[in-house]
Amino acid sequence: MRTTLAPADVREAILDAAERLLARYGYRKMTMDDLAGEAGIGKGTTYLRFPSKQEVVLCSIDRIVERLLEQLRTIAQSADAAAVKVRKMLATRVLFRFDSVKDYSQGLDNVLRVLRPAYLARRQRYFAAEASVISDVLRAGREAGVFTLDDATATAHLLLMATNSLLPYSLSRRELGKRKEVEDQVGRIADLLLNGMRQRG
Secondary structure (H helix, E strand, O other): OOOOOOHHHHHHHHHHHHHHHHHOOOOOOOOOOHHHHOOOOOOHHHHOOOOOHHHHHHHHHHHHHHHHHOOOOOOOOOOOOOOHHHHHHHHHHHHHHHHHHHHOOOOOHOOOOOHHHHHHHHHHHHHHHHHHHHHHHHHHHHHHOOOOOOOOOHHHHHHHHHHHHHHHHOOOOOHHHOHHHHHHHHHHHHHHHHHHEOOOO
């Protein structure tokens, strides 16, 4: 059944539909017709916003990362101590992605395999944006005498690399395990990394 949407809402409706269809069918079985039907709009309207199914899915991933970055910025601007902020940020970057793909019918790797070249270019941009937010907190912590580190940007990238092993790229929802287990693992990794950076008294 088609609905009447304001132009600003059409894009979001298509991306919402893509997330539901990825969870239900996976990337390969999803079509532009499916997207239009799920969003309640005409197929032509879908093509006006996105030239291909690939672009819809890539923009859906972009939106997940944009929402994650909003959360990271909120943590960075909080009144928490620098070490607490970094720990929360590392946990959030893993758990937010976990929650975003937990209902997918297949592993995220299967979704991304077809999109790999375009996705990898975007992924570098995603990680650079995350590192930028984290590096600001690291610099503030260094200035406050909490952290001992030379290069905040390089350290932020290393923190991302250390927690990337917990990101749900090649795992199905069964292989992801329980959320609590993932949360405990990222907490232990974060504590280990933070202990290595703390200024010794």
